[in-house]
Amino acid sequence: MTYVSNHLSLVEQHSQDAYSISERTAQFLAAGGTVAHLPSPPLNHLPPPRSKKIDPETVLKRKPKALTFADRKALRLMADSL
Numbered sequence: 104m105t106y107v108s109n110h111l112s113l114v115e116q117h118s119q120d121a122y123s124i125s126e127r128t129a130q131f132l133a134a135g136g137t138v139a140h141l142p143s144p145p146l147n148h149l150p151p152p153r154s155k156k157i158d159p160e161t162v163l164k165r166k167p168k169a170l171t172f173a174d175r176k177a178l179r180l181m182a183d184s185l
Contacts, residue, residue: 132138170178
């Protein structure tokens with residue numbers, strides 16, 4: 104089974120640009136230009152990882168437990184008795 108790249112036309116499109124850039128670079132160097140090798144810019148470091156510690160009190164405050172079927176039934180009975 105042979106697979107054909109979907110990006111072949113994209114490569115062909117950019118080959119003209121690459122050829123143009125290489126020609127202009129050659130002209131620049133032939134005219135006495137120089138290429139400077141500069142240090143890389145500083146990296147943006149990733150932020151420190153989040154803490155794995157979870158406070159149990161906080162977890163319980165975030166989402167209260169849902170009412171059970173028995174609780175709902177008791178509430179209905181109380182509401183009906185009013």
